[in-house]
Amino acid sequence: MVKFMGLETENKEIENNLREIARELLKEKKVDVIIGYKKGTLPLLSQPIIIDSEEDIDKLIWNNLCYVNLAKYLVPRVPRFVDPEKGNLTVGVVSKGCVGRALIHLASENKINLDEIKIIGIPCNGVVNRQRIEMEIGEKEILEVSVLGNNIIVKGKNFEKEFPFDEYMNDLCKVCKIRKPPLVSKVPDLCVGECEEYSNIVDEFTDIEEFDSKTPKEKWQHISEALSVCTRCYACREACPMCYCNLCFVDQNKPVWFGKTTDLPDIIVYHLIRAMHMAGRCVACGACSLVCPMGIDLNIINRKLEKIVKERFDFTSGLDPDALPPMVNFKMEDAQEFMLEED
Amino acid sequence: MPNPYIPMLTRVKSIISENEVRDIKTIELEFQKEEKYKAFDYIPGQFAEISIIGKGECPIGIASSPTEEGTIKFTIKKMGTVTSAFHNRDIGDTIGVRGPLGNGWPMEELKEKNIVVIGGGFAFSTLRSLILYVLDDKHRKDYGKITVIYGNRDSGEVLYRDVLEEWEKRDDIEVVLTIDREEEGWTRKVGFVAAIVKEVAPSPDNAVAIICGPPIMIRTTVDELVKIGWKDEQILNSLEMRMKCGIGKCGRCNIGSNFVCIDGPVFSLAELKKMPNEY
Amino acid sequence: MAEKILKKDDIGRLYSELEKEYKFYAPTKVKGNIAFKKISNAEEIELEYLNSKVPPKDVLFPQKETIFEYRYEGKDVIIEERKDLEDKLLIFGVRLCDAYSFKLLEDFFASGDFQDDIFLKKRENATIIGIGCNSPRQSCFCTSVGGHPFQKESTDVFLSDLGDTYLVEAISEKGESLLKKLSWLTDAKKADLTKSKELAKQAEEALTTKFDFDLVTKVLDENFEHPVWQEISESCIGCSSCTFLCPTCTCFDVIDENDEYNNRGRRIRIWDTCQSCLYTLETSGHNPRPAKIQRCRNRIMHKFSYYPSNYDCLGCVGCGRCITACPVNNELRLIIDKILEIEEKSGEKVSA
Numbered sequence: 001m002v003k004f005m006g007l008e009t010e011n012k013e014i015e016n017n018l019r020e021i022a023r024e025l026l027k028e029k030k031v032d033v034i035i036g037y038k039k040g041t042l043p044l045l046s047q048p049i050i051i052d053s054e055e056d057i058d059k060l061i062w063n064n065l066c067y068v069n070l071a072k073y074l075v076p077r078v079p080r081f082v083d084p085e086k087g088n089l090t091v092g093v094v095s096k097g098c099v100g101r102a103l104i105h106l107a108s109e110n111k112i113n114l115d116e117i118k119i120i121g122i123p124c125n126g127v128v129n130r131q132r133i134e135m136e137i138g139e140k141e142i143l144e145v146s147v148l149g150n151n152i153i154v155k156g157k158n159f160e161k162e163f164p165f166d167e168y169m170n171d172l173c174k175v176c177k178i179r180k181p182p183l184v185s186k187v188p189d190l191c192v193g194e195c196e197e198y199s200n201i202v203d204e205f206t207d208i209e210e211f212d213s214k215t216p217k218e219k220w221q222h223i224s225e226a227l228s229v230c231t232r233c234y235a236c237r238e239a240c241p242m243c244y245c246n247l248c249f250v251d252q253n254k255p256v257w258f259g260k261t262t263d264l265p266d267i268i269v270y271h272l273i274r275a276m277h278m279a280g281r282c283v284a285c286g287a288c289s290l291v292c293p294m295g296i297d298l299n300i301i302n303r304k305l306e307k308i309v310k311e312r313f314d315f316t317s318g319l320d321p322d323a324l325p326p327m328v329n330f331k332m333e334d335a336q337e338f339m340l341e342e343d
Numbered sequence: 344m345p346n347p348y349i350p351m352l353t354r355v356k357s358i359i360s361e362n363e364v365r366d367i368k369t370i371e372l373e374f375q376k377e378e379k380y381k382a383f384d385y386i387p388g389q390f391a392e393i394s395i396i397g398k399g400e401c402p403i404g405i406a407s408s409p410t411e412e413g414t415i416k417f418t419i420k421k422m423g424t425v426t427s428a429f430h431n432r433d434i435g436d437t438i439g440v441r442g443p444l445g446n447g448w449p450m451e452e453l454k455e456k457n458i459v460v461i462g463g464g465f466a467f468s469t470l471r472s473l474i475l476y477v478l479d480d481k482h483r484k485d486y487g488k489i490t491v492i493y494g495n496r497d498s499g500e501v502l503y504r505d506v507l508e509e510w511e512k513r514d515d516i517e518v519v520l521t522i523d524r525e526e527e528g529w530t531r532k533v534g535f536v537a538a539i540v541k542e543v544a545p546s547p548d549n550a551v552a553i554i555c556g557p558p559i560m561i562r563t564t565v566d567e568l569v570k571i572g573w574k575d576e577q578i579l580n581s582l583e584m585r586m587k588c589g590i591g592k593c594g595r596c597n598i599g600s601n602f603v604c605i606d607g608p609v610f611s612l613a614e615l616k617k618m619p620n621e622y
Numbered sequence: 623m624a625e626k627i628l629k630k631d632d633i634g635r636l637y638s639e640l641e642k643e644y645k646f647y648a649p650t651k652v653k654g655n656i657a658f659k660k661i662s663n664a665e666e667i668e669l670e671y672l673n674s675k676v677p678p679k680d681v682l683f684p685q686k687e688t689i690f691e692y693r694y695e696g697k698d699v700i701i702e703e704r705k706d707l708e709d710k711l712l713i714f715g716v717r718l719c720d721a722y723s724f725k726l727l728e729d730f731f732a733s734g735d736f737q738d739d740i741f742l743k744k745r746e747n748a749t750i751i752g753i754g755c756n757s758p759r760q761s762c763f764c765t766s767v768g769g770h771p772f773q774k775e776s777t778d779v780f781l782s783d784l785g786d787t788y789l790v791e792a793i794s795e796k797g798e799s800l801l802k803k804l805s806w807l808t809d810a811k812k813a814d815l816t817k818s819k820e821l822a823k824q825a826e827e828a829l830t831t832k833f834d835f836d837l838v839t840k841v842l843d844e845n846f847e848h849p850v851w852q853e854i855s856e857s858c859i860g861c862s863s864c865t866f867l868c869p870t871c872t873c874f875d876v877i878d879e880n881d882e883y884n885n886r887g888r889r890i891r892i893w894d895t896c897q898s899c900l901y902t903l904e905t906s907g908h909n910p911r912p913a914k915i916q917r918c919r920n921r922i923m924h925k926f927s928y929y930p931s932n933y934d935c936l937g938c939v940g941c942g943r944c945i946t947a948c949p950v951n952n953e954l955r956l957i958i959d960k961i962l963e964i965e966e967k968s969g970e971k972v973s974a
Contacts, residue, residue: 047857587874
């Protein structure tokens with residue numbers, strides 16, 4: 001991607017615009033509350049923030065570290081989004097493309113009423129793969145992270161390192177085709193700010209070519225190794241906007257379907273079954289990987305599923321609130337031969 | 344000190360199906376090693392972690408009284424994985440037992456006092472233990488007047504019919520049985536426990552009330568008792584919480600800084616009022 | 623016993639002499655993170671590290687461990703207790719916050735009428751070699767919870783990193799007998815001791831995060847019901863990063879794992895967390911802590927209110943892992959600030 005201005009300028013522009021829209025929404029009472037991002041207390045983190053007064057508008061930020069998918073806070077709604085008397089409040093959600101997709105997809109699963117939200121669309125320019133930077137810095141404390149030109153500058157005691165953003169962007173952002181939230185024709189005033197109409201998404205899935213070329217045995221090895229350090233803290237599940245089940249399959253005990261231990265087979269089963277539940281539902285926000293305290297990269301698994309769903313069903317999640325995801329929708333002509341494939 | 348997570352092994356000696364719906368059974372257990380039974384020194388109101396090894400473990404109040412020598416009894420309602428497995432046991436099967444655990448009813452403090460036992464439904468097991476203990480020849484003289492008010496949804500749910508009938512025949516204990524609705528052939532009281540408590544109006548003088556039952560029954564009954572002059576310190580409750588270890592290590596049964604497994608399960612209403620409402 | 627000097631180049635020698643007698647655990651790199659693992663080669667040891675991702679607690683209290691094994695023979699059950707609890711363990715290169723956590727864990731597992739035999743036996747057979755923390759992180763606050771980057775007391779042997787060498791001090795009897803085995807260590811000079819003291823002072827001064835936890839405990843004791851808990855729990859997503867990476871969290875679940883084909887199995891315990899809704903969910907469906915507000919509150923109350931009232935100390939060693947690990951940055955420092963604000967506000971009211 002060619003950048004006409006430095007990342008810093010770009011971010012500032014996004015931030016200014018989103019503050020302006022947020023201010024107007026609150027002033028004109030088009031929303032009751034707004035959820036967005038706030039500067040984090042540690043260099044590579046950001047915080048979700050809920051605001052309901054114009055005074056707090058300037059706390060809202062955009063800085064390539066806003067990796068949490070805010071749709072998570074709407075299913076189920078956090079208490080601040082529900083008024084004891086009025087019921088559901090109208091919530092403005094600061095939305096990069098994947099947050100917008102999550103909201104629209106959740107509407108297709110009847111988890112969100114689009115009349116009760118406003119998508120504050122921003123033209124997302126990607127988020128940083130914070131774990132990759134942390135791991136490359138290694139056993140030194142990162143004290144400051146800033147953006148200069150197209151680089152991420154990481155500073156600590158006695159060191160300073162530059163990371164080209166294009167390379168250290170989260171892998172999903174590198175191939176993202178839906179940077180702005182999709183427009184929904186049925187609900188024309190859903191989107192404020194920058195949104196876009198998407199018709200046909202063309203994705204070559206070049207990012208998983210290497211993984212795809214592996215033999216089943218090599219794939220298994222890749223997945224096993226990547227997952228081996230999992231502590232099963234379930235940050236991936238809890239950060240995922242699509243993981244809203246009241247009782248996750250892995251927590252059920254009547255009957256017990258899967259083991260709860262950190263033995264490798266139990267870990268793999270948890271992640272792969274969860275991935276299966278994401279097929280055609282994942283909105284490629286990458287939150288699952290970016291919140292992992294152990295730095296596990298789940299992107300490849302999710303992209304592989306996205307590819308299968310795209311190829312088999314020509315479906316892209318989160319574009320149309322009326323389109324049922326393929327795994328929720330049965331058609332006689334659905335392709336079935338893949339059930340017998342080896343990979 | 345032996346490993347406190349290792350269960351003592353017992354065998355199922357008898358199984359009694361307690362109710363018409365057949366989802367409550369009393370299982371009598373005999374220790375495989377005599378010395379383990381001798382070391383199992385318990386008082387009414389304590390519980391044990393009983394396990395079907397291979398299925399899991401759960402905390403159950405001890406239904407037998409220490410005065411019933413030779414075996415211990417547990418009344419188990421079919422609820423989850425482990426309790427359902429208990430319902431599939433046969434005579435002679437091996438059952439693991441860890442205990443006795445918890446504080447139990449304060450048998451020393453209850454001495455010289457009148458005791459009002461109020462129970463609802465299935466939660467009568469440790470009350471059975473208490474009443475049998477107090478009625479035993481060795482102990483009867485230590486305690487005052489005993490009143491038992493025991494309520495059930497219908498007559499088919501009444502537990503421990505054999506001992507209840509014996510108690511009804513005695514003149515040193517007043518037994519009031521009630522069911523929620525009229526039923527053909529039922530000759531005892533009809534009405535919710537709280538209403539019967541109001542009717543019986545047990546005197547709070549030199550007395551302690553011991554209440555076990557579903558939360559709604561406890562709440563309404565306590566209201567009635569308070570109206571007729573009972574103090575929070577005179578009202579005892581036994582709590583249930585999800586537990587794993589039963590010995591204050593696994594964490595989950597805390598209410599504030601108290602662990603139900605080691606600081607309870609018996610708490611007075613006065614104590615409960617000082618604790619956070621997380622039970 | 624006089625202080626000794628260990629050259630950094632001699633770590634391999636130390637390892638090869640001690641690994642015969644001890645299961646040797648040390649910080650090592652696993653998938654980009656530092657972890658305490660049983661190593662099989664001195665090259666794996668990474669002593670120049672900030673701190674491990676998962677605390678060394680997991681050496682003595684692993685995420686999954688066997689309580690006992692069992693086997694069915696007809697209607698009989700044969701229980702086999704663990705035999706590996708007597709193994710001698712060496713935990714090398716532990717940061718002092720984590721060394722202090724071993725003391726808290728030991729006190730907790732030994733408290734009350736029932737002692738946790740499994741943990742305590744392992745603890746008894748473990749020798750801990752601590753290492754001074756020359757550069758604490760911004761998120762560290764050990765001095766606020768009774769610790770210190772150079773707190774030697776909870777170790778058996780204490781190392782301070784002097785650059786090319788380590789100053790080695792035996793702190794306990796266990797430590798002394800361990801050092802006797804390393805007769806080749808040279809004697810330390812006065813300058814080495816001075817340097818170590820200087821480093822300790824520098825480390826202490828480098829700690830920027832400080833809290834008055836006496837006040838925190840007091841405010842918590844008085845404010846179980848307070849709107850602040852809604853605010854604190856608002857952004858929490860309910861994962862267990864904070865508790866699973868905590869060196870003092872001890873909660874566990876118990877599960878029977880069966881080998882159905884061979885009529886045998888084992889009862890195991892695995893880490894559990896008060897942040898999970900299942901933790902307190904009863905079979906009836908009733909849940910005493912059904913919402914995030916109660917679960918977030920329980921974690922904070924447990925560390926800073928229940929722990930002091932039950933064990934007379936804080937349930938925290940100030941390692942800062944929950945601060946850095948929280949994926950939504952709902953970190954302890956902010957939580958503590960919000961709690962202390964209650965006191966400030968009530969103070970204002972009184973003075974006004």
